[in-house]
Structures are given as structure tokens and as C-alpha cells.
Amino acid sequence: MVASPEDAFVAFDGVQKSYDGETLVVKDLNLFISKGEFVTMLGPSGSGKTTCLMMLAGFETATTGDIRLDGKPINNIPPHKRGIGMVFQNYALFPHMTVGENLAFPLEVRKMSKADREAKVMRALDMVQMGEFAGRRPAQLSGGQQQRIALARALVFEPELVLMDEPLGALDKQLREHMQFEIKHIHERLGVTVVYVTHDQSEALTMSDRVAVFDDGRIQQLAPPEDLYERPENSFVAQFIGENNKLSGKITAREGDTVNVQFANGENCSALAVNCGDVGDETLLSIRPERVVIDGPADHNSVDAKVLELIYLGDHIRCRVNVHGNEDFIVKVPNAAGHKHLVVGETTRLTWAREDCRALDAA
Structure with a gap:
């Protein structure tokens, strides 16, 4: 179900972003995402999509407008207090820790007991079919395995919102396509809300409930994948999608x-x-x-x-x-x-x- 401003789980309300006080890299963004929805921000480099994700994560601050999570303004809440899971292209795993320790870290920060930590770590590893790798270090894993661990770490503390920034960009074509379906199926099983950023249109069409096509700091069209492809609303979307x-x-x-x-x-x-x-x-x-x-x-x-x-x-x-x-x-x-x-x-x-x-x- 498409969210309205009132019932949106994630809301960008009149959001703009400028780094120099003059040029807007995000212009008058109004985007409302329902709980449990998988929405992809798709566009070429410099279109504003990653800046939007960074503002939602708390690593960038909106110049004007409001960002709300579950109805509460989060503009002034620091990243570590937003309770959001993050998956990056470069995995960002701690090299000196084992896989299990990497996953346990966000649970330790949340003062969770050792028994609860161990149970949640194994549940998250099983979710990405990496249960037997808990004792290995990241350097002993392939790129695809590291990305699975990064995904498990983002999910281990059971966040209601997970942000993904080009998470499959470093993988080869076959593995990337396999991981697209893995992420899609995990999303379907957990019902977690996902906001995903990519410049890969086939990735966006494969995984998303809705896709927001960005260009020049604006959403050119926001629609389910089939509508974007079959019914583009302007020449940019027609050329960019398919x-x-x-x-x-x-x-x-x-x-x-x-x-x-x-x-x-x-x-x-x-x-x-x-x-x-x-x-x-x-x-x-x-x-x-x-x-x-x-x-x-x-x-x-x-x-x-x-x-x-x-x-x-x-x-x-x-x-x-x-x-x-x-x-x-x-x-x-x-x-x-x-x-x-x-x-x-x-x-x-x-x-x-x-x-x-x-x-x-x-x-």
C-alpha cells in the first residue's frame, strides 16, 4: 500500500540539501514510504539519491524540510540513536574480529546479554546461510560471503528499517543477480522496511515494491517496476529504464x-x-x-x-x-x-x- 504523509513509516517532507548554500543537490523532496515496503532510489551518479539515503541515516543534515521515522522527526537525532541497519558497498566489516564478533558488536553496544547475543548472531547467520562461518575472519571470506555477513550484521539487532547503499556493486554479475533474490526473499520473510540505493536499473526492477527515479536532485517518477517500464511519464525515465x-x-x-x-x-x-x-x-x-x-x-x-x-x-x-x-x-x-x-x-x-x-x- 502506498503511504500517505500521515501514515508513512519513512517520510521526506519538503526536504532540500545544499552543501555550499547555493546549489541544491536535493530539491523539494516529498517521499512517503509504508512500513514493510522495499523502495529503491535509482538514478545516475550525481542525481541526489545517495545524499537522500545519507540524510535518512543521519550522516548528512537536511538544509530545509523534515525527515520523520514512524511519525517522529529525526533531523536532530544522531545516527547511532536512530536504530537503523546499514549495508554499504565496501562491507565495512571489522577485520580484526571474527564473523560472530562482527555481528555481536551492535548487540554489545545495546547492552544485550551474552546468551541473547549468541542466539541472535546464529539466527542472523542462518538467515544468510552463513552459520558455519562464525569463527572466520573477513579476510578468509569471498566478496559474496562478506556481503552476506554485512547484511546479517544490519539485521542482527532486528531494526525496523534497513538502508542499503549500492551493496552489490563490488560483486560479479552472476553473484550480484543471486544476491538480489536473496535480499528480496529475506525482505519478504522479515517484513522489514528497506530503502535501497543503486544506479543499476535491472537491480531496482528485480527487487523493489516501488522505485523512485532520480535526476537532477528530483524524483522524476515514483512507481512500481512494471509502471516505470510500461508507462514512463517523461523522456528521461523512458531512456533510463530499460x-x-x-x-x-x-x-x-x-x-x-x-x-x-x-x-x-x-x-x-x-x-x-x-x-x-x-x-x-x-x-x-x-x-x-x-x-x-x-x-x-x-x-x-x-x-x-x-x-x-x-x-x-x-x-x-x-x-x-x-x-x-x-x-x-x-x-x-x-x-x-x-x-x-x-x-x-x-x-x-x-x-x-x-x-x-x-x-x-x-x-
């Missing part, structure tokens, strides 16, 4: 939620009016590669395209074509019976449905 084809044109007619767009060569295209201007304005059309069909239905939009490159990827052929001078237009042709076999250099006809084509801001 692979996307874009074509420029001018709006020549508008009726309800449909616009007619004319390309420079005079051809026309029908599209959903999502975030575009009026008749006479420039717009940018967004079409996902898998929604483009070769020689599709006659009532669909259609354009001529010259085949430039074919790449075999097993389940599909990635076809790069030239459409109206755009040489990076991609078509994903299923590698299955009944689909046309293309040849580099030939001209073919591409088609797509109006509902798969979104008219967005020209920027």
Missing part, C-alpha cells in the same frame, strides 16, 4: 489521449499523449524494442527501416536499424518459427500499435 527507441516529430493533431505526430519525411504516427504539448509542438516518441513487429497488422503505425546490424542472443535476434536517420533504433526479433529472417542491408517495414507508442517531452 532499452528504449526514440523518434522525434511534430504534433499535427490531438484528440483525447491520442496525438498524430509527423516525422521530418512527412510520414505520420499515432501515439498516446502522455507528457507532450499541443498541436505544432515538438515531441519525442518512446517505443520499447520488443513492441516493434516486422510487417505487422496493416492498421498499426509503420515505417521503413534499413537493417544495419544483427546480433544473435539465443532467444532473440537484436536487430539495429536506421529509421528516419536514427541508426540506434532496436528491434528484438524472437528466435522462433514464423518470424521473418532479416539480412543486413535490406529495407524492411516496422510496425507498432498506438498504445505501445508514448508521446513525451521533447527534452
Whole structure:
């Protein structure tokens, strides 16, 4: 359930951040997260996402606005008193301590008895399938194992909120993908609230209940993964999330939620009016590669395209074509019976449905 400002477990209310008193790196942030939700802050470097996480953790202070946790303002509460679990990319494990001692440390700080500490440490290690490693030191573990221990340490004192800052960035692709599902399943089992920061869009789509896409210090769109991909609200989100084809044109007619767009060569295209201007304005059309069909239905939009490159990827052929001078237009042709076999250099006809084509801001 999407949180409202009143019932949000984590709330950023009108938050702004400036380091020099002039330039805002976070601008008028309003973000409300429900208890038990997994929300990812996604964006390119310098977009403001990590600064938001650091303000929530208490390592940075908001210039203006309020940050609340479970209804209580935390702007002036130091990090160690916020009761938040943290997982970083560099693991931040104590090298001179064993795995068990690393996990016991946050419990000792909380004056927990030895028996309770031992029980909680073993429970947390079992949660990440590292129970037999309690006596080892971090240097004796692989990168993936160290990251599991860092995750267990963040969960060992049973916080209601866990923050993760690019925690899988140092892992290889296969291990990273495996850990994505591990973290997702742990979240589902525990019901803990997670705020996760990454620049990896596939990671965000795989793990999150909702994703906040950041650019230039602002949330460009906040939505579940499927909505972000299928229904981007502006050209930045369309380009940043997944692979996307874009074509420029001018709006020549508008009726309800449909616009007619004319390309420079005079051809026309029908599209959903999502975030575009009026008749006479420039717009940018967004079409996902898998929604483009070769020689599709006659009532669909259609354009001529010259085949430039074919790449075999097993389940599909990635076809790069030239459409109206755009040489990076991609078509994903299923590698299955009944689909046309293309040849580099030939001209073919591409088609797509109006509902798969979104008219967005020209920027």
C-alpha cells in the first residue's frame, strides 16, 4: 500500500540539501514510504539519491524540510540513536574480529546479554546461510560471503528499517543477480522496511515494491517496476529504464489521449499523449524494442527501416536499424518459427500499435 504523509513509516517532507548554500543537490523532496515496503532510489551518479539515503541515516543534515521515522522527526537525532541497519558497498566489516564478533558488536553496544547475543548472531547467520562461518575472519571470506555477513550484521539487532547503499556493486554479475533474490526473499520473510540505493536499473526492477527515479536532485517518477517500464511519464525515465527507441516529430493533431505526430519525411504516427504539448509542438516518441513487429497488422503505425546490424542472443535476434536517420533504433526479433529472417542491408517495414507508442517531452 502506498503511504500517505500521515501514515508513512519513512517520510521526506519538503526536504532540500545544499552543501555550499547555493546549489541544491536535493530539491523539494516529498517521499512517503509504508512500513514493510522495499523502495529503491535509482538514478545516475550525481542525481541526489545517495545524499537522500545519507540524510535518512543521519550522516548528512537536511538544509530545509523534515525527515520523520514512524511519525517522529529525526533531523536532530544522531545516527547511532536512530536504530537503523546499514549495508554499504565496501562491507565495512571489522577485520580484526571474527564473523560472530562482527555481528555481536551492535548487540554489545545495546547492552544485550551474552546468551541473547549468541542466539541472535546464529539466527542472523542462518538467515544468510552463513552459520558455519562464525569463527572466520573477513579476510578468509569471498566478496559474496562478506556481503552476506554485512547484511546479517544490519539485521542482527532486528531494526525496523534497513538502508542499503549500492551493496552489490563490488560483486560479479552472476553473484550480484543471486544476491538480489536473496535480499528480496529475506525482505519478504522479515517484513522489514528497506530503502535501497543503486544506479543499476535491472537491480531496482528485480527487487523493489516501488522505485523512485532520480535526476537532477528530483524524483522524476515514483512507481512500481512494471509502471516505470510500461508507462514512463517523461523522456528521461523512458531512456533510463530499460532499452528504449526514440523518434522525434511534430504534433499535427490531438484528440483525447491520442496525438498524430509527423516525422521530418512527412510520414505520420499515432501515439498516446502522455507528457507532450499541443498541436505544432515538438515531441519525442518512446517505443520499447520488443513492441516493434516486422510487417505487422496493416492498421498499426509503420515505417521503413534499413537493417544495419544483427546480433544473435539465443532467444532473440537484436536487430539495429536506421529509421528516419536514427541508426540506434532496436528491434528484438524472437528466435522462433514464423518470424521473418532479416539480412543486413535490406529495407524492411516496422510496425507498432498506438498504445505501445508514448508521446513525451521533447527534452
